[in-house]
Amino acid sequence: MKVSIASTTASTGKRFLTKQSAQPQAVGTPGGFFVGFMRLPHPSSSITAGPWDVVVIGAGAAGLMTCLELPAQLKVLLLNRNTSRHSSSRWAQGGIAAVTRPKDSAESHAEDTLKAGAGLCDADAVRQLVEEAPHCVQRLQKLGMAFDREGDALATTLEAAHSHRRVLHVQDQTGRALVEALQEQVERRPNLLHRRGVRATQLWIEHNRCYGVQVLDGTLLHWLSARAVVLATGGGGHLFANTTNPAQACGEGLALAWQAGATIEDLEFVQFHPTALKLEGAPCFLISEAVRGEGAVLVDAQGQSPVKELSAGDLAPRDQVSRSLIQTMHHQGVQHLGLDLTPIPTGQAEARFPTILERCRELGLDPLNQPIPVAPAAHYWMGGIATNLQAATNLPGLYAIGEVACTGVHGANRLAGNSLMECMVFARQMATIELGSLPRLGVHQRDSSPEPCCQKLNGSENAESLTRAIADLRELCWQKAGVDRSAKGMQQSLASICKDLQHIGEQPLLKLVSHQPKEICHRLDDTARRDLNLLLDLNHRQLTSSLLLEACLFRRESRGGHFRTDAPAAMPQWKRHSRQKRGEDLSTRPVRS
Numbered sequence: 331m332k333v334s335i336a337s338t339t340a341s342t343g344k345r346f347l348t349k350q351s352a353q354p355q356a357v358g359t360p361g362g363f364f365v366g367f368m369r370l371p372h373p374s375s376s377i378t379a380g381p382w383d384v385v386v387i388g389a390g391a392a393g394l395m396t397c398l399e400l401p402a403q404l405k406v407l408l409l410n411r412n413t414s415r416h417s418s419s420r421w422a423q424g425g426i427a428a429v430t431r432p433k434d435s436a437e438s439h440a441e442d443t444l445k446a447g448a449g450l451c452d453a454d455a456v457r458q459l460v461e462e463a464p465h466c467v468q469r470l471q472k473l474g475m476a477f478d479r480e481g482d483a484l485a486t487t488l489e490a491a492h493s494h495r496r497v498l499h500v501q502d503q504t505g506r507a508l509v510e511a512l513q514e515q516v517e518r519r520p521n522l523l524h525r526r527g528v529r530a531t532q533l534w535i536e537h538n539r540c541y542g543v544q545v546l547d548g549t550l551l552h553w554l555s556a557r558a559v560v561l562a563t564g565g566g567g568h569l570f571a572n573t574t575n576p577a578q579a580c581g582e583g584l585a586l587a588w589q590a591g592a593t594i595e596d597l598e599f600v601q602f603h604p605t606a607l608k609l610e611g612a613p614c615f616l617i618s619e620a621v622r623g624e625g626a627v628l629v630d631a632q633g634q635s636p637v638k639e640l641s642a643g644d645l646a647p648r649d650q651v652s653r654s655l656i657q658t659m660h661h662q663g664v665q666h667l668g669l670d671l672t673p674i675p676t677g678q679a680e681a682r683f684p685t686i687l688e689r690c691r692e693l694g695l696d697p698l699n700q701p702i703p704v705a706p707a708a709h710y711w712m713g714g715i716a717t718n719l720q721a722a723t724n725l726p727g728l729y730a731i732g733e734v735a736c737t738g739v740h741g742a743n744r745l746a747g748n749s750l751m752e753c754m755v756f757a758r759q760m761a762t763i764e765l766g767s768l769p770r771l772g773v774h775q776r777d778s779s780p781e782p783c784c785q786k787l788n789g790s791e792n793a794e795s796l797t798r799a800i801a802d803l804r805e806l807c808w809q810k811a812g813v814d815r816s817a818k819g820m821q822q823s824l825a826s827i828c829k830d831l832q833h834i835g836e837q838p839l840l841k842l843v844s845h846q847p848k849e850i851c852h853r854l855d856d857t858a859r860r861d862l863n864l865l866l867d868l869n870h871r872q873l874t875s876s877l878l879l880e881a882c883l884f885r886r887e888s889r890g891g892h893f894r895t896d897a898p899a900a901m902p903q904w905k906r907h908s909r910q911k912r913g914e915d916l917s918t919r920p921v922r923s
């Protein structure tokens with residue numbers, strides 16, 4: 331007997347029909363999507379406990395494109411912790427890199443990528459990126475992405491360390507245009523449920539295989555089973571006090587993967603963008619490199635260039651520019667330097683950078699006549715969950731795509747525009763995803779009524795103290811593991827974070843999460859839900875920050891986005907990736923050719 335369950339997506343209000351079979355059936359067989367029996371976790375929740383074919387966690391560029399590339403017959407659940415529209419993907423300004431001009435070539439794109447990566451790019455991953463990028467551009471155009479054009483051709487801009495104009499854009503709102511185009515298609519995809527405001531809290535691992543995920547869905551904490559899980563949770567820029575990233579870019583997916591036993595690589599490599607707006611009382615706001623690509627220059631208060639020592643000047647690699655700015659700021663005792671847009675013709679600046687100019691004007695600045703105050707900020711995490719060329723992790727059933735992954739494309743430093751393209755290229759591999767089997771014990775055996783939970787915070791902790799602890803941790807990461815780092819400061823910080831991590835782990839709400847049986851669903855009261863969200867924020871940030879510091883301490887050299895004042899040179903013996911895995915000592919692996 332087959333029955334249909336109708337539920338409504340939170341985001342669109344569209345009706346979404348799923349078919350449920352009372353007899354086990356193969357995925358994709360006509361009329362049947364699920365294997366096994368399913369029951370809703372609770373009548374008020376529209377997420378069935380599964381089994382889903384694929385659960386995609388994160389709805390930025392990587393997660394959205396993954397949904398579109400997965401075979402259409404697969405039943406997909408797309409989860410997004412956010413209820414707002416913020417994501418790094420949406421905030422991307424500059425553009426997306428691909429060879430589209432006859433004078434350019436894949437070899438040149440690869441060469442620039444390898445050079446920026448300072449000896450640590452895996453050549454096979456780079457090849458895959460540059461060769462598949464033009465196909466991804468065509469695919470995006472078919473999906474409705476309207477790149478800026480120059481006559482019949484796609485318009486391109488130059489960004490730092492590219493030797494050709496190959497960055498495609500939509501004014502300075504490329505990310506927004508991309509996310510909106512993908513989102514529109516995702517909402518039309520058959521067999522997909524998109525739920526906002528649902529947070530992945532733990533991966534379901536048995537015998538080293540991933541079988542699903544635990545979620546905090548409003549007030550419900552419960553497990554979902556799936557044949558495959560794709561982590562597309564973004565990077566970790568928000569671990570630092572100064573960042574261009576939104577708050578949910580705090581490395582949560584990385585923490586979940588590490589706890590599950592996934593291999594993590596190259597965490598010490600963080601890209602600090604040289605030009606984030608630095609204005610007292612205003613949030614950090616990225617001033618795209620494309621602004622310098624079009625002619626803007628960095629200046630100090632005397633009008634001198636702080637980057638005159640760099641051979642590529644204003645368009646030198648971001649780590650070099652960031653360090654020059656930090657050094658000049660220390661030397662001159664100032665909190666910011668200036669970005670002078672006057673070399674760009676006014677009409678061109680207005681047409682190309684409307685968002686940047688508008689944001690500056692809203693804050694009382696006159697960006698076309700006075701230098702914009704800027705300073706470096708954490709921007710992109712090259713390291714992440716290690717994946718192969720199919721985006722698979724070392725745990726069968728678990729995939730990672732986008733900034734949360736470490737594919738080997740970026741090495742020690744990312745070339746501008748390559749990260750959005752990496753999301754597209756590795757999502758593309760999902761067309762041939764391998765689905766696994768289901769766990770022995772299914773969540774379909776769950777008791778249908780949730781257990782109430784009104785657990786309180788223990789000891790002296792309260793919402794304010796947790797919020798303060800998060801802010802302090804971010805400041806610590808900026809001070810000790812920011813643009814320049816040294817062993818002394820990092821060792822002390824690591825010890826103190828590990829102590830705090832142990833302390834917070836004693837909170838009963840976190841124990842509820844880590845010990846929840848698969849067949850149980852808990853319903854939290856409002857206070858417990860708020861406190862658990864804060865505890866998870868702090869706990870996962872502590873874990874991710876400690877992994878970051880361990881990796882920074884491990885690599886006793888400077889390379890790409892990792893600069894140690896106590897080991898300022900690159901060392902040949904360190905031309906290897908760093909690796910971290912739960913229960914194992916840090917190790918290295920050779921660079922792939």
Ligand SMILES: Cc1cc2nc3c(=O)[nH]c(=O)nc-3n(C[C@H](O)[C@H](O)[C@H](O)COP(=O)(O)OP(=O)(O)OC[C@H]3O[C@@H](n4cnc5c(N)ncnc54)[C@H](O)[C@@H]3O)c2cc1C
Nearest residue numbers: 388389390391392411419422424425530564732733747750
């Ligand atoms: C200001 C800015 C400008 C940039 N400009 C460019 C550019 O011009 N070109 C370029 O190539 N790159 C650029 N980048 C980098 C690029 O935007 C990102 O690397 C890329 O968008 C990452 O995409 P993603 O899908 O991996 O992650 P994101 O876009 O960060 O999306 C992650 C998603 O995961 C969700 N999530 C996180 N944790 C959980 C959880 N536990 N449960 C459920 N959901 C979760 C989040 O809510 C979010 O929806 C820029 C980045 C920033 C911040």
